[in-house]
Amino acid sequence: MARLVMKFGGTSVAGIPEIERAAQKVAAEVARGNQVAVAVSAMAGVTNQYVEYCRAISPLHDAREYDAVVASGENVTAGLMALALQKIGVSARSWQGWQIPIMTNEIHGKARIESIDVEELDKRLSANEVAVVAGFQGVTPRNRISTLGRGGSDTTAVALAAALKADRCDIYTDVNGVYTTDPRIVPEARKLSKVSHEEMLEMASLGAKVLMTRSVEMAMKMNVPVQVLSSFEDAIGSDFPGTLVLREDEILEQHVVNGVTYSRNEAKVTLLSVPDVPGIAAKVFGSLSVGHINVDMIVQNISADGKRTDVTFTLGRNDLPQALETLKKIPELDGCEIRSDDKVAKVSVVGIGMQSHAGVAQTMFQALAEKSINIQVISTSEIKISVLIDESYTELAIRALHSAYNLAEKA
Amino acid sequence: MARLVMKFGGTSVAGIPEIERAAQKVAAEVARGNQVAVAVSAMAGVTNQYVEYCRAISPLHDAREYDAVVASGENVTAGLMALALQKIGVSARSWQGWQIPIMTNEIHGKARIESIDVEELDKRLSANEVAVVAGFQGVTPRNRISTLGRGGSDTTAVALAAALKADRCDIYTDVNGVYTTDPRIVPEARKLSKVSHEEMLEMASLGAKVLMTRSVEMAMKMNVPVQVLSSFEDAIGSDFPGTLVLREDEILEQHVVNGVTYSRNEAKVTLLSVPDVPGIAAKVFGSLSVGHINVDMIVQNISADGKRTDVTFTLGRNDLPQALETLKKIPELDGCEIRSDDKVAKVSVVGIGMQSHAGVAQTMFQALAEKSINIQVISTSEIKISVLIDESYTELAIRALHSAYNLAEKA
Numbered sequence: 001m002a003r004l005v006m007k008f009g010g011t012s013v014a015g016i017p018e019i020e021r022a023a024q025k026v027a028a029e030v031a032r033g034n035q036v037a038v039a040v041s042a043m044a045g046v047t048n049q050y051v052e053y054c055r056a057i058s059p060l061h062d063a064r065e066y067d068a069v070v071a072s073g074e075n076v077t078a079g080l081m082a083l084a085l086q087k088i089g090v091s092a093r094s095w096q097g098w099q100i101p102i103m104t105n106e107i108h109g110k111a112r113i114e115s116i117d118v119e120e121l122d123k124r125l126s127a128n129e130v131a132v133v134a135g136f137q138g139v140t141p142r143n144r145i146s147t148l149g150r151g152g153s154d155t156t157a158v159a160l161a162a163a164l165k166a167d168r169c170d171i172y173t174d175v176n177g178v179y180t181t182d183p184r185i186v187p188e189a190r191k192l193s194k195v196s197h198e199e200m201l202e203m204a205s206l207g208a209k210v211l212m213t214r215s216v217e218m219a220m221k222m223n224v225p226v227q228v229l230s231s232f233e234d235a236i237g238s239d240f241p242g243t244l245v246l247r248e249d250e251i252l253e254q255h256v257v258n259g260v261t262y263s264r265n266e267a268k269v270t271l272l273s274v275p276d277v278p279g280i281a282a283k284v285f286g287s288l289s290v291g292h293i294n295v296d297m298i299v300q301n302i303s304a305d306g307k308r309t310d311v312t313f314t315l316g317r318n319d320l321p322q323a324l325e326t327l328k329k330i331p332e333l334d335g336c337e338i339r340s341d342d343k344v345a346k347v348s349v350v351g352i353g354m355q356s357h358a359g360v361a362q363t364m365f366q367a368l369a370e371k372s373i374n375i376q377v378i379s380t381s382e383i384k385i386s387v388l389i390d391e392s393y394t395e396l397a398i399r400a401l402h403s404a405y406n407l408a409e410k411a
Numbered sequence: 412m413a414r415l416v417m418k419f420g421g422t423s424v425a426g427i428p429e430i431e432r433a434a435q436k437v438a439a440e441v442a443r444g445n446q447v448a449v450a451v452s453a454m455a456g457v458t459n460q461y462v463e464y465c466r467a468i469s470p471l472h473d474a475r476e477y478d479a480v481v482a483s484g485e486n487v488t489a490g491l492m493a494l495a496l497q498k499i500g501v502s503a504r505s506w507q508g509w510q511i512p513i514m515t516n517e518i519h520g521k522a523r524i525e526s527i528d529v530e531e532l533d534k535r536l537s538a539n540e541v542a543v544v545a546g547f548q549g550v551t552p553r554n555r556i557s558t559l560g561r562g563g564s565d566t567t568a569v570a571l572a573a574a575l576k577a578d579r580c581d582i583y584t585d586v587n588g589v590y591t592t593d594p595r596i597v598p599e600a601r602k603l604s605k606v607s608h609e610e611m612l613e614m615a616s617l618g619a620k621v622l623m624t625r626s627v628e629m630a631m632k633m634n635v636p637v638q639v640l641s642s643f644e645d646a647i648g649s650d651f652p653g654t655l656v657l658r659e660d661e662i663l664e665q666h667v668v669n670g671v672t673y674s675r676n677e678a679k680v681t682l683l684s685v686p687d688v689p690g691i692a693a694k695v696f697g698s699l700s701v702g703h704i705n706v707d708m709i710v711q712n713i714s715a716d717g718k719r720t721d722v723t724f725t726l727g728r729n730d731l732p733q734a735l736e737t738l739k740k741i742p743e744l745d746g747c748e749i750r751s752d753d754k755v756a757k758v759s760v761v762g763i764g765m766q767s768h769a770g771v772a773q774t775m776f777q778a779l780a781e782k783s784i785n786i787q788v789i790s791t792s793e794i795k796i797s798v799l800i801d802e803s804y805t806e807l808a809i810r811a812l813h814s815a816y817n818l819a820e821k822a
Contacts, residue, residue, distance in 0.1 A: 016464055016467045016468060019468075020468070050487060053427060053487070053491055054490075054491070054494060056427045057427060057430075057431070057491060057494045057495050057498055058494060058497075058498045061494050061497070061498075062493070062494060062497055064504070065490040065491075065493045065494045065497070065504070065505055066490070066494070067490075068486060068489065068490035068493075068505050068507070069486070069487050069490035069491055069494075071486075072483040072484075072486045072487045073483075075479060075480070075482075075483045075486070076461060076464070076480050076483045078479065079465075079476040079477070079478075079479035079480035080464055080465070080468060080476075080480055082473070082476045082479075083465060083468045083469060083472050083473060083476045083477070083480075084468050086469075086472070086473055086476070087468055087469045087472075093475070093476070094476055094479050096479070096556075098509065099554060099555075143510060144510075145507075
């Protein structure tokens with residue numbers, strides 16, 4: 001007997017047949033004697049439609065109303081999943097964020113879960129009722145609906161697993177695991193049977209859409225074992241058909257680089273002729289931070305005359321309009337030219353093994369240079385190297401890097 | 412300065428342009444110094460889609476989950492309407508049923524509003540904030556979402572108007588008022604400038620889709636003045652461009668018949684060879700009532716031998732599967748044949764003047780006979796006569812009756 005959280009993403013609940021298929025997977029776990037909580041996303045395309053509606057009204061909208069709108073899709077799926085389970089004889093009920101409640105802070109649009117009251121859920125799971133929880137949403141102390149940001153249902157699932165002390169959190173999606181890169185771009189991409197939290201975190205934050213960054217952070221911090229697996233394949237004869245996300249010390253085989261990831265959700269802002277005085281960066285990035293805009297890569301050129309400098313940084317493409325508004329209001333930037341470009345992509349290589357190997361960056365830059373791909377910005381961490389390039393070169397860059405690091409071959 | 416509730420139905424909020432148009436109407440009332448609460452339906456087609464999803468999973472589903480699913484559409488519209496109002500400078504926020512809360516009983520799928528806590532709304536209306544309320548939904552004492560039945564947003568609007576002590580409840584829809592019959596079927600149909608609560612009630616309960624029955628009952632009981640008007644026309648120079656629903660004594664002009672209505676949401680059940688003993692009808696209709704199935708017309712034939720009889724009744728088409736299930740389980744009906752037909756329609760003539768005029772029924776039967784339309788069941792009240800006919804004759808019957816009572820001519 002184990003306690004599981006099973007999460008089904010948008011394509012896994014795209015229509016009634018998919019929801020019924022997912023329900024069968026839940027029923028199979030219940031039949032094995034497991035206690036199950038389910039977290040569901042909105043049906044594929046629904047959340048995008050809602051986001052478009054909000055943007056059509058106004059690009060700069062009240063995030064509280066935006067949340068009330070976009071959280072609705074998950075309510076539909078949660079109810080339908082409960083119905084599908086009941087139909088095949090599994091006791092189940094749906095739970096919306098406010099009904100549990102899943103308490104979040106008040107940063108609407110990208111709220112953080114602060115606590116989950118699992119007393120009632122715990123009781124019902126122990127009585128073999130499946131709890132179907134609407135993902136992506138919570139409720140604030142002011143009783144307003146909040147959402148956790150795109151892909152937030154993963155976070156709901158991991159947070160539930162932690163709160164319910166579940167043995168594992170299985171993330172069902174439209175791929176059967178984590179790959180060395182996107183197989184739609186590189187057909188030889190290889191499925192990883194295990195990946196470390198740290199690598200997964202980099203991959204997620206770098207745009208591999210398998211898991212949301214915050215969910216991996218939470219899994220790492222709460223030590224929740226996570227498995228990514230397919231809701232469209234029936235894995236027979238394998239205990240762990242997907243990719244297990246584990247602590248680094250639980251993984252034996254090691255490639256220097258384990259994956260090539262990319263993100264098109266990028267925009268670049270360049271501030272030209274910024275006064276080169278102490279405090280200006282703090283002012284700029286502080287103002288953006290107040291608006292909850294996350295800045296990613298930052299590059300500042302050395303100023304020739306010591307008076308003016310150029311600063312380039314990247315941020316999420318969706319945040320660009322608000323960021324530009326914010327920057328225009330900073331008096332210290334009067335007289336600076338602000339340029340922006342949202343036709344950029346970030347391509348990264350990730351690997352725990354990188355820490356103990358030299359020449360990894362060199363291989364990357366060489367491979368890109370051979371394809372005449374211009375690098376606009378570079379950033380590195382202990383286990384990843386990222387470059388910002390012209391969006392139109394994305395696939396070319398990914399194929400070149402996958403090949404340069406021999407990722408199609410098993411370690 | 413007046414306090415208004417403005418309700419926008421599905422076609423009035425079908426897309427972003429329609430929502431923005433509706434927001435303009437709200438803004439115009441605010442600009443006149445009025446305090447406004449808005450009740451909104453789901454965008455046209457959305458609720459039907461959700462109902463189809465639930466039925467696709469199972470025709471006999473858990474009504475609590477059905478409610479959680481189908482109530483979601485209104486949440487989307489409420490948020491979008493608040494955004495559209497904010498964009499044009501009107502202070503507004505959305506309210507879901509549980510946030511107010513709008514308390515209902517636990518009859519999921521057709522719940523009744525028991526109370527509305529308007530303290531906070533009242534405060535905010537007085538501070539000139541528009542309250543945009545998701546229609547059709549409430550919350551039960553067990554904290555689960557309930558819905559008020561199809562067209563329930565009208566009930567939300569009238570109940571809000573009563574609770575907020577509003578001066579009027581304006582129901583914006585895709586027609587500019589209440590007509591003598593459906594203008595899509597009879598092009599000469601005439602708009603009524605005033606109609607009594609009683610007539611409106613009969614028209615609504617008989618299928619005229621302008622207002623939901625329960626909302627008219629509530630308007631009558633709570634004495635809430637209601638106006639039905641178009642959200643697609645800008646009425647210039649008229650205080651009441653739509654149809655006012657008023658007390659009978661406030662209406663001067665009187666036709667004998669004021670409208671011809673119809674309902675295709677009908678099914679007929681015939682129980683053949685029912686034991687003709689006391690208590691059998693109570694047993695049958697009692698069992699249906701326990702399942703919250705409303706029976707409409709009932710006809711019982713006199714039994715020739717005094718031992719067996721035939722009973723025919725009509726009910727909502729959606730309730731037919733559940734009704735047949737219920738009937739099969741009644742031991743007293745063992746040996747009876749149960750026949751059902753859902754290809755029937757109900758056509759009715761309505762008029763307050765009928766009370767003091769003879770020959771109204773005769774005109775109806777004659778008009779139908781001339782078109783060779785067979786009458787299956789007849790029922791009458793003080794101000795209406797209804798007949799059940801083969802569904803395929805619906806339009807023919809309506810045209811014949813509209814003409815027989817000269818409804819195209821003004822009184």
